[in-house]
Amino acid sequence: MSLNSIFQYFVPKDKKVFFPLFEQAASNVVAMATVLVEAVNNNNAATREELFKQIDKLENKGDDITHQVYLELGKNFITPFDREDIHALASAIDDVADNIQGSANRMMLYHVEEITEPIRKLSDLILQASIDLEKAVRELKDLRNVRAIADSCIRINSIENQADYVFDRAVADLFLYEKDALKVIKHKEILAALETATDMCEDAANVMESILVKNA
């Protein structure tokens, strides 16, 4: 229990500033993941490239939101949680956005023509994890529904496990069936970027779990 949490009982919490920003950042991640799923399910390479570029723009928007959180942290003395937790949560959501954009970017840069089943599955899992991330972030503002936050975090962990499994299976299949080493490397890199995006969702969930145990 930190001094901050004691202050919470006496001082009106400055929730009006941080929570809307967190919610915007999480919604932006959901938007990015939605476009990603749309892209990997589209058979037209040109349309896919358009959608990947849309992800780029959303990522820039996300950067602006993160930057605003940092600016507010410099101004507001009383914060709803410990200052370092607000910083950590904003960074963690930003990392999810970075890695979705990174995955899309690799698919563009490596000129991948064939979107495979595991790429689609991992993109779906990223979207699912993002939706739970947004849910948890929305509940964070009153901490009354601790159960709902914890449940979302548990689901994100389970999604990350599934992503691990899909990734491992997909790489094993590359080794079994693909004889072109360069193609193996290329696809492994793209699958790894997608899988890392779910890792980052788990990191964000860990930050929220840590906020829960601190403020329980």
Added chain:
Amino acid sequence: MSLNSIFQYFVPKDKKVFFPLFEQAASNVVAMATVLVEAVNNNNAATREELFKQIDKLENKGDDITHQVYLELGKNFITPFDREDIHALASAIDDVADNIQGSANRMMLYHVEEITEPIRKLSDLILQASIDLEKAVRELKDLRNVRAIADSCIRINSIENQADYVFDRAVADLFLYEKDALKVIKHKEILAALETATDMCEDAANVMESILVKNA
């Protein structure tokens, strides 16, 4: 010095709950590493597969222990350390277990027939680091033998450095002597998973060092 550490002087610490769980989690990691070493030293592929499956089961057991720590954190107001440190330590030990299982899993999935010398060396280093991890965790409950904890952490760091060296050397040798690019990729991935398991031991050691400096 946090409020928690002040409270420690007035309130009986709830050590009966958390320390047995940490010790179980650490012992489970040692059990996993022991089976791993046994597996990579066995020439029979079928027996190896049996042992790798045993690692899977132990990992599930570890997950249950981690989950129990989180549940207790939700119930107990006074914790022996800051709540977030208990959360961090449980997560760190869980990460070690995940990565030992991940290494075993890759060896199974990639159908690696030939267990090489660096695979055996890295497995040995994982076991050594796990044993020191367990030692440090056992000493954590009274913090009287701070020296012993610090020494284990230093040894874990040195083991991780050795693992880095074995990994780098092994990958360099793959580049020098193995002309089949697919085999190079496959072995590099397995070596990387094993090396990451020692990184996770170092992360767990870092959490304990951080607990030490906070509660010194």
Added chain:
Amino acid sequence: MSLNSIFQYFVPKDKKVFFPLFEQAASNVVAMATVLVEAVNNNNAATREELFKQIDKLENKGDDITHQVYLELGKNFITPFDREDIHALASAIDDVADNIQGSANRMMLYHVEEITEPIRKLSDLILQASIDLEKAVRELKDLRNVRAIADSCIRINSIENQADYVFDRAVADLFLYEKDALKVIKHKEILAALETATDMCEDAANVMESILVKNA
């Protein structure tokens, strides 16, 4: 606001111990990055090897400084920041040094004859980030020039983004123009090590930003 920061108003801060050590560690990282840039711009393989070995020696020196910080943390009760932040900052600077040495080491071990343009660019970015790291660390001791620290951290973030871009572009070019899969893997590994060094600079910047928001 932690108890430590309250104590800061009453107790003379023990800055004489920690800040000179942080400055030494950061200067050592700048020295390592300077030698790295010199090495990758030298066409003579033997001279390059000599310079890479110099990086090894500097890394050992850095380890000694980190170790001293940990020792002092064990002795000093009143620290200028929360004890865990001092630990985190020392570890983060140490990680930068480890990764510069790791990059140099891979270039030696893999017998890379041809130093490519992206290797040179990434080395330049590491040097730039290191210089900003040192600047920020020097300002940390009085926290009067919070703006200067924040600016250095923002620049480090932007350098890391540039490094990401150079890395992604370089790997994409390897896939496009290099048909030897083993050479692709080798160069990808070296580029990844260099890029990770800039990630570690960003991690160190994150620790400093977190110290700023805690002590603002």
